[in-house]
Amino acid sequence: MTDRGREVVFAQAIRTALREEMQRDESVILWGQDIGVYGGVYGATTGLQREFGEDRVRDAPISEMAIAGVAVGAALLGMRPVVEIMYADFLMHAADAIANQAAKWRFMSGGQFKVPAVFRSPAGGGSGYAAQHSQNIESWFCHIPGLKVVCPCMPRDARGLLKSAIRDDNPVVFLEHKSHYTYRGPMPKEEELLPLGKADVKREGTDVTLVSWSRNLLWALEAADKLREEGVSIEVIDPMTLFPLDLDTILESLAKTGRLVVSHEAHAFCGVGAEIIAQVVEGHMDLLKAAPKRVSAVACPLPYSEPLEKAALPDADDIAAAVRQVVR
Amino acid sequence: MRPERIEQLIHFYRDMLRIRYFEEKILNHMLPNRLFRGSSHLCIGQEAVSVGAVHAMEEEDYLFTTHRNHGHTLARGMDLEGAFAEIMGRTTGVCRGRGGSMHLADASLGILGANPVVGSNIPMATGAALALKMQGRKGIVVCFFGEGAMNTGACHEAFNMAALWDLPVVFVCENNKYAISVAEDISMSDHELQDRAVGYGMESYRLDGMNVLEVYDFCSATFGRTRRTSRPALLVFDTYRFVGHHTSDSERYRPKDEAIEVFREKDPIHFVEREFLEDCHVDPEQAVDIRIDIKQEVESAFERALEAPWPDPATLTQGLWAESEVTCGD
Numbered sequence: 001m002t003d004r005g006r007e008v009v010f011a012q013a014i015r016t017a018l019r020e021e022m023q024r025d026e027s028v029i030l031w032g033q034d035i036g037v038y039g040g041v042y043g044a045t046t047g048l049q050r051e052f053g054e055d056r057v058r059d060a061p062i063s064e065m066a067i068a069g070v071a072v073g074a075a076l077l078g079m080r081p082v083v084e085i086m087y088a089d090f091l092m093h094a095a096d097a098i099a100n101q102a103a104k105w106r107f108m109s110g111g112q113f114k115v116p117a118v119f120r121s122p123a124g125g126g127s128g129y130a131a132q133h134s135q136n137i138e139s140w141f142c143h144i145p146g147l148k149v150v151c152p153c154m155p156r157d158a159r160g161l162l163k164s165a166i167r168d169d170n171p172v173v174f175l176e177h178k179s180h181y182t183y184r185g186p187m188p189k190e191e192e193l194l195p196l197g198k199a200d201v202k203r204e205g206t207d208v209t210l211v212s213w214s215r216n217l218l219w220a221l222e223a224a225d226k227l228r229e230e231g232v233s234i235e236v237i238d239p240m241t242l243f244p245l246d247l248d249t250i251l252e253s254l255a256k257t258g259r260l261v262v263s264h265e266a267h268a269f270c271g272v273g274a275e276i277i278a279q280v281v282e283g284h285m286d287l288l289k290a291a292p293k294r295v296s297a298v299a300c301p302l303p304y305s306e307p308l309e310k311a312a313l314p315d316a317d318d319i320a321a322a323v324r325q326v327v328r
Numbered sequence: 329m330r331p332e333r334i335e336q337l338i339h340f341y342r343d344m345l346r347i348r349y350f351e352e353k354i355l356n357h358m359l360p361n362r363l364f365r366g367s368s369h370l371c372i373g374q375e376a377v378s379v380g381a382v383h384a385m386e387e388e389d390y391l392f393t394t395h396r397n398h399g400h401t402l403a404r405g406m407d408l409e410g411a412f413a414e415i416m417g418r419t420t421g422v423c424r425g426r427g428g429s430m431h432l433a434d435a436s437l438g439i440l441g442a443n444p445v446v447g448s449n450i451p452m453a454t455g456a457a458l459a460l461k462m463q464g465r466k467g468i469v470v471c472f473f474g475e476g477a478m479n480t481g482a483c484h485e486a487f488n489m490a491a492l493w494d495l496p497v498v499f500v501c502e503n504n505k506y507a508i509s510v511a512e513d514i515s516m517s518d519h520e521l522q523d524r525a526v527g528y529g530m531e532s533y534r535l536d537g538m539n540v541l542e543v544y545d546f547c548s549a550t551f552g553r554t555r556r557t558s559r560p561a562l563l564v565f566d567t568y569r570f571v572g573h574h575t576s577d578s579e580r581y582r583p584k585d586e587a588i589e590v591f592r593e594k595d596p597i598h599f600v601e602r603e604f605l606e607d608c609h610v611d612p613e614q615a616v617d618i619r620i621d622i623k624q625e626v627e628s629a630f631e632r633a634l635e636a637p638w639p640d641p642a643t644l645t646q647g648l649w650a651e652s653e654v655t656c657g658d
Contacts, residue, residue, distance in 0.1 A: 073457075077456050100448065112423070113433070168650075
């Protein structure tokens with residue numbers, strides 16, 4: 001049994017990963033808006049500029065297109081840039097560099113180049129930032145061959161996955177939940193790398209397989225607690241990496257439970273939940289005892305007002321209700 | 329003219345002819361015989377910028393280009409057969425048939441790629457320059473683009489960063505007067521494109537792009553300065569594309585005779601023949617021999633490429649992922 005370590009907040013787990021990788025490898029460099037003295041709008045880079053200097057931790061102008069494009073160019077010549085795009089919504093500015101350039105540069109050249117760049121960005125709602133600072137657009141990037149997409153929830157996982165993402169020779173979109181930077185969880189003291197593309201069973205169970213990621217995983221775990229009191233045993237799986245997806249872990253679970261619920265904060269249409277269910281149904285219908293269900297946001301730009309935002313986003317009650325339906 | 333200068337001029341002449349014959353092969357033979365897919369963007373008329381600028385680069389320098397890349401890539405020494413094979417989609421192509429005409433790249437020559445998303449290569453070149461600077465390497469990055477790219481946000485964002493961070497990159501704008509069909513009058517608030525760099529505190533010049541020796545001399549000086557000072561610069565070369573934007577362009581947007589007239593006056597290859605070779609007392613027979621020699625070189629590369637095998641469909645996804653411990657599913 002490894003040391004569970006001390007409790008840290010999510011932001012500190014990110015910072016630890018960045019710091020460890022920067023100490024290990026000089027080619028790891030950071031830039032983004034307000035990441036220097038200010039430490040990033042969510043504090044993920046606090047103190048790093050003081051430690052590593054203004055060249056390696058660089059405040060960038062408000063130029064997302066070039067922030068991401070410069071990362072691609074630097075990666076082509078052997079640097080390992082980790083850029084922060086202040087809000088995932090602004091990834092749309094940077095999308096050309098990420099989706100048209102980073103994702104395709106190796107393939108289009110017949111395998112001549114590598115683009116080891118990481119694009120970190122806070123996504124998600126729940127904090128009253130309204131429609132242009134709250135979106136969950138992980139499925140957009142999952143749809144681009146050539147990109148890996150990581151959406152961690154637990155601080156320990158965030159650190160281990162970010163370290164792997166930085167060492168990966170492919171471009172990685174690393175989405176952190178903006179309402180989750182102060183979430184506390186254990187993180188081992190010793191260095192830990194978690195492989196991209198490997199899911200984690202967060203809670204074992206026998207009746208229903210519940211797949212969820214990012215901050216929404218917390219609501220899945222809460223729902224699992226509630227339902228245990230009702231005598232329903234839920235296996236909660238965090239894929240952690242959405243592309244490449246670890247379907248095997250989900251299938252192993254379904255072999256036990258035969259029932260599947262996928263919940264994510266993004267809305268359902270063309271979301272990653274649709275893909276997971278499609279892959280299960282397409283190849284493994286025999287494992288299912290009931291039709292799978294999705295629990296997700298209402299397809300609507302996220303509103304500002306708290307009761308409206310709550311109405312738009314899924315919560316533990318919504319997930320529990322869906323689980324009750326599949327076990328009925 | 330000094331003998332070494334004459335030798336250099338003949339070298340440039342050969343390179344310009346090689347690009348011209350390569351593209352004439354595409355236009356006059358490959359197009360009617362449907363030997364390539366999609367479209368191919370020719371630089372016929374712009375060879376002096378390609379050859380003059382690329383020859384001013386050192387071996388350790390890097391180059392980014394655009395969809396209109398045959399001039400830059402061939403001047404840098406890209407294998408003719410590999411380039412033809414790529415455009416024909418063969419497995420022996422420089423990008424193994426994955427890229428085609430718009431994406432010619434060759435890492436071994438420092439050609440970091442061709443970007444047909446207009447303007448998007450400018451931040452990438454800036455990033456490559458940042459890498460060179462941080463790694464303490466001595467090279468510079470040369471980034472080619474057309475005047476249309478100067479209206480993109482990517483261009484201005486990158487100019488600011490390159491100047492702000494003192495990065496060793498030279499931006500070479502080839503103003504061929506038309507962004508596909510849209511002329512400067514319709515798209516540029518001001519035609520003095522070099523002035524846009526002033527706002528970023530970046531050195532910039534506007535020059536004649538039809539005189540290969542002038543292009544070379546000016547680029548040599550500018551690249552050398554950027555190499556020494558790690559300061560970026562913008563060079564805007566006035567040039568002209570004698571053919572359509574791509575191989576199926578109707579060219580409705582310019583008067584029928586315009587290209588023919590400019591060609592008669594300004595063709596950079598005729599310019600070399602008229603202005604220099606005669607003046608330098610280069611034997612006209614020698615010029616004829618050069619033309620025959622290069623033509624044969626292009627023909628024979630084309631014939632070899634034509635014989636090359638098609639890629640095996642089983643290799644479709646090869647090269648998508650860099651080797652990694654993680655297996656990527658479908």
